Amino acid sequence: MMPYHGGRMTAGSRLSFGLALPQRGALFGATTTAQLLDLSRRTDQNPLFDTLWVGDSLYAKPRPESLTLLGGLATITQRVRLGVGCMASFPVRDPLVFAYQWGTLDWLSGGRMLLAVCTGIVGGGASMREGKPWGIVDKDRAKRMAENIDICRKLWSSEHSGFEGAYTSFEQFDVAPKPIQQPCPIWIAANPSPMNRSVYDTALRRVAHKADGWMTVELFPNMFRGAWQRLRELLAEEGKDPDSFPNIEYHNFNINEDKQAGYEESQKFLDAYYGPVFNEGMVRNWTALGSPEECIDHIRALRESGAKAITFRATSYDQDRQFQRLTDEVLPFV
DSSP states (O other), rough: OOEEEETTOTTTOEEEEEEOOGGGGGGTSSHHHHHHHHHHHHHHHTTTOOOOEEEEOSSSSSSHHHHHHHHHHHHOOOOSEEEEEEETTTTTTTTTHHHHHHHHHHHTTTOOOOEEEOOOOOOHHHHHHHHHGTTOOOGGGHHHHHHHHHHHHHHOOSSEEEOOOOSOEEEOOOOSSSSSSSSOOEEEEEEEETTTTTHHHHHHHHHHHHOOOOOOOSSSSSHHHHHHHHHHHHHTTTTTOOTOOOOEEEEEEOOOHHHHHHHHHHHHHHHHHOOOOOHHHHHHHEEESSSSSHHHHHHHHHHTTTEEEEEHHHHHHHHHHHHHHHIIIGGGOO
C-alpha cells in the first residue's frame, strides 16, 4: 500500500492507483447501488489500489450524497483510504457541521479519510443556482473554501476553539470525535487554464499555500505537466518539498480494442454525467482509450509527466467488465 504520512506520499514511492466510483451513473443507468458497493469491496480487496473515491455536489450535479455514501463505504471496506474528489459543495456547506461529519467519518473508518476540496464553480449558472438557497455566490466560493479549510483544521486539532472569519465566526466550539489522523489531510482539486495566467497562478498558489496535496485532470495535452512544473516552483517558495508533496491525476478509462467505439461510449457517458461540456479532444486527452497496450502507454505517459498517483473512473456502461480488464490487463503492467 502507498505509504502516507500526514496525508503525504513519501518520496520514491511507486505509482499509486485509486478507483473513482461513478455514483452519478446510478441516476442514468450506468450502474446500480449494488454494483457500486460491489466495486468498493473488490477495490478494497485488490492490493493494486490504495484509494477509493466518490464525487460530490449538492444540486449543481445531483448524485447520491457523498458523505452518506462514504459512511457506508467506511463500514464495508477495511484497507483503502476513502476520498472525496472533489468536494465541490465544500464552500456551500456549514463548516462547523462539516467538520463534525468528517471527524466522525475519520473515526468510523479508522483514520482512512482523504478530503480533496474545490471551489465547485461550474458553467451554465449551475453552481450559482446551487448556492442561491444559502446566499452563496460564485465569486465568493474560493474565499469561502479557503476559510472553511482553516476552520476545519482548527476544530480538528484543538479544544474549545474560537474563530473570527469573513463568513463564519464562533466561540468555544468543540468537535468530538476528532479525526484519528492528526493532522487530518485536506487537499485542493484545481484545474486552472493557463490561458488566464493571473487566475492560473492564483489557483496554484492557493494549492501550494493551503493544501496537503493536489488533485487535477488532463483535459488538454501537457495540462498536468505544465501545472505541476509551476506548482513545484510555488511549493518551493512556500518552503515545502515538491518531491514529497502528493498529487493525483483523476482520469477516465475505457478499454476496448475498437478505440473509436471506446471513445464513443466515453463521450456518451460523460455527456450524461456532466452535460455536453467536453469536446472530442478533451475526452480523448482525459481518457485512456483503446487496447490494453494503448491504455498502458497512455498511463505511462501520465507518470512521465509527473503524476504520483492516478485514480481511474470507467467511462462505460459495463463497469464490472471494465474493472476486471483494468485489474487483469492494464495496471499490473504499467
